[in-house]
Amino acid sequence: MTSSQEPKKQELPPTAWAMLGLLSFPGERTGYELKKWADSSLRFFYWSPAISQIYAELRRLEELGYASSARSGPEEARAKRRYAITDTGREALAGWAADTAEAGPPVLKHGLLLRIWLGHLAEPERLRAMVAEHIERTRGELASVREAVEHAADVPEWAFPALALRWSERQHLAELELAQALLTDLEELDAAAPAAGPTAGPAGRQADGDAPTPG
Structure with missing residues (x-):
């Protein structure tokens, strides 16, 4: 060059x-x-x-x-x-x-988690429904990944793309596990929460002083 x-x-x-x-x-x-x-x-x-x-x-x-x-x-x-x-x-x-320096660290932009982070503004039922929808969508993506893995396995020249696809399969499986755990966390949080409106966030529970900094 x-x-x-x-x-x-x-x-x-x-x-x-x-x-x-x-x-x-x-x-x-x-x-x-x-x-x-x-x-x-x-x-x-x-x-x-x-x-x-x-x-x-x-x-x-x-x-x-x-x-x-x-x-x-x-x-x-x-x-x-x-x-x-x-x-x-x-x-x-x-x-x-x-x-490798240009590759940099992976960047996660999880739209669902951003909404969970703002869960004090939402109804608990809606939050759980959003997670359930995410689980179904992830299952669909996992099926597509597995189809791509099977297709790549038949082409010798695609050995390395097949490795990336198998990584993606494992990543989707991990995403399903994390989403299921998140659903359990939401259910436990809802069961333990006092009877309060959906907008009673962390700042609303502060009696005095500055509002806390979440995250």
Whole structure:
């Protein structure tokens, strides 16, 4: 890689590296195919970008010389542009993947837990219903992950994506266990709570002084 390309490499967002990563496996793929693959793999442990993001990053990768594209031949009813990684792109991707400092710690943004944190403003029944809904949704995601794991197991080139998917399977199992424990915690808290309105939060129980700082 030339020194002029190094600053550009550092400026690429994770979406671009993810698209280049999908292209690093054998074969050429359309933007639509990349979206389908992201939906069946990346979303289980990272995220799945919108199709508009995918095409925007593919154009950026081409400008950098990290990817190339060509339209399909006249034998197809509708011409499609297929993308492939270049040698320069593979070298840049390998360098980025080996950079552990850039990976950083995992970031958890749990929408349900934010609402539990504000539980003093909600009805106990609604909180328990939200957790129950989360459990059912997680079970559905777990079934999808297991389907993806089974599919990846049949493709030798996907050995490492299969490892990531198996990690995601274990993560979803842990999420189910945590959600079940949270449901039990809510039931115990509700049983032990005095007869008070749903808005009686920690600050409302302070007789004097400053309100406590939760969390």
